[in-house]
Amino acid sequence: MRTPAGKECKFYYQDYHRGKETQECRLIDRNPQSGSWKPSHCGSCPIPGILLANACPTMVVEAHIAKGFLGLTERVEVYAICSQQMCEVKEPRIGCGSCHQLNAPSSAI
Ligand code: SF4
16 A cells, blocks of 8 residues: 555555544554554655565564654664574665575586
């Protein structure tokens, strides 16, 4: 679904049908440690770009709202793990790299 910031995001949900005014981030909403989500957070959220750059099916992302300098600003922070290697993915746009090694052509001859 297209976010208020104009990007496609599979975690965004809205419903304006029959007088409803529902907007949700189903990624941040499932993190009880996070602050409250607002539609304006989509504007600087890295998730759409990450999912566009890396479609690895074993990468799992979490996100929360983090406070910025003096608590005046808020941003979406992302934490990603590889569910196959059970390791943190430090660069979610790239992945952990283990699948690249498994799928690399062998140089044997
Ligand atoms: S905050 Fe990020 S993950 Fe949540 S709906 Fe907006 S773009 Fe998607």
